[in-house]
Amino acid sequence: xxxxxNHGAHGTHGSLKSYVIGFILxxxxxxxPLVIVxxxxxxxxxxxxxxxxxxxxxxxxxxxxxxxxKEGEKPRYNVHALILGLVIVVTIVAGSLxxxxxxxx
Amino acid sequence: xxxxxxxxxDHDHGHEELEQLKILGFWxxxxxxxxxxxxxxxxxxxxxxxxxxxxxxxxxxxxxxxxASTFILLTSSFTSGLAVLAMNKKKVNEMIGWLAVTGLLxxxxxxxxxxxxxxxxxxxxxxxxxxxWSAFFTLVGTHGLHVSIGLFWMxxxxxxxxxxxxxxxxxxxxxxFSLYWHFLDIVWIFLxxxxxxxxxx
Numbered sequence: 001x002x003x004x005x006n007h008g009a010h011g012t013h014g015s016l017k018s019y020v021i022g023f024i025l026x027x028x029x030x031x032x033p034l035v036i037v038x039x040x041x042x043x044x045x046x047x048x049x050x051x052x053x054x055x056x057x058x059x060x061x062x063x064x065x066x067x068x069x070k071e072g073e074k075p076r077y078n079v080h081a082l083i084l085g086l087v088i089v090v091t092i093v094a095g096s097l098x099x100x101x102x103x104x105x
Numbered sequence: 106x107x108x109x110x111x112x113x114x115d116h117d118h119g120h121e122e123l124e125q126l127k128i129l130g131f132w133x134x135x136x137x138x139x140x141x142x143x144x145x146x147x148x149x150x151x152x153x154x155x156x157x158x159x160x161x162x163x164x165x166x167x168x169x170x171x172x173a174s175t176f177i178l179l180t181s182s183f184t185s186g187l188a189v190l191a192m193n194k195k196k197v198n199e200m201i202g203w204l205a206v207t208g209l210l211x212x213x214x215x216x217x218x219x220x221x222x223x224x225x226x227x228x229x230x231x232x233x234x235x236x237x238w239s240a241f242f243t244l245v246g247t248h249g250l251h252v253s254i255g256l257f258w259m260x261x262x263x264x265x266x267x268x269x270x271x272x273x274x275x276x277x278x279x280x281x282f283s284l285y286w287h288f289l290d291i292v293w294i295f296l297x298x299x300x301x302x303x304x305x306x
Binding site: 014015016019022023026027030033034037038044047048051052054055058059062063066067077078081082084085086088089090092093095096097100 | 129132133136137139140142143144146147148150151168172175176179180182183186187189190193284287288290291294295297298299302303305306
């Protein structure tokens with residue numbers, strides 16, 4: 001009820017349900033990589049790829065269930081800014097690793 | 106009479122739009138903070154094998170404490186969300202309660218991190234030991250500093266809520282704070298994965 005009264009005026013809506021779902025999924029996605037690493041279930045490269053993929057998945061889940069990224073008014077300038085930021089981050093990290101590969105003498 | 110009412114409404118609406126704009130502004134700050142952490146992660150990734158003959162993370166990391174910190178920070182991210190829900194229901198006491206829980210969990214997280222850092226220093230890994238440990242302490246320490254600053258901010262917000270209650274201004278401030286707190290948990294997901302899980306492999 002109150003949620004309806006608030007519409008448009010505030011940044012975050014969200015419901016208890018969305019926070020609980022996000023919390024449970026985050027717990028599961030923290031335990032899975034932990035078990036993979038401590039039990040040494042996969043070989044090294046496969047482990048790195050799997051746990052990075054799970055971290056990205058948890059990032060998306062928290063963005064959606066905790067930060068309610070999809071619930072703004074359009075145009076969603078926040079999403080535009082975030083995408084730009086992520087492009088810069090990926091460029092810095094991947095670019096640094098790439099260029100420094102040529103520096104191993 | 107109708108006219109003034111209409112005018113008041115427009116005025117109110119304008120005020121709320123300004124607060125909305127300030128939330129977007131804060132969000133842009135969070136994105137730039139994300140880039141800051143990106144540069145620190147890049148440095149860490151480049152320095153990952155630069156031990157200079159000193160201790161390696163595999164020898165020194167103690168995963169149980171790190172796992173505890175991870176769940177503490179994740180839970181505090183969740184409880185800060187519950188504070189926002191209480192705010193939307195206009196329940197100021199419930200809201201302050203959840204903020205206090207969030208703050209205590211954040212304090213526990215910072216305490217564990219200080220304990221971890223002093224153990225590492227005791228074992229001979231300081232910020233001056235090697236390229237690896239410089240990058241490690243800068244990256245993890247910057248995150249810990251963010252959490253610590255967040256704790257002071259939260260105390261200030263609780264005081265404001267006690268004095269003024271939920272207004273458009275405190276509403277905006279809490280919204281920004283919860284964005285910041287969720288963001289810190291997201292950074293920690295990557296710290297946990299890249300630094301600690303890959304560190305003990």
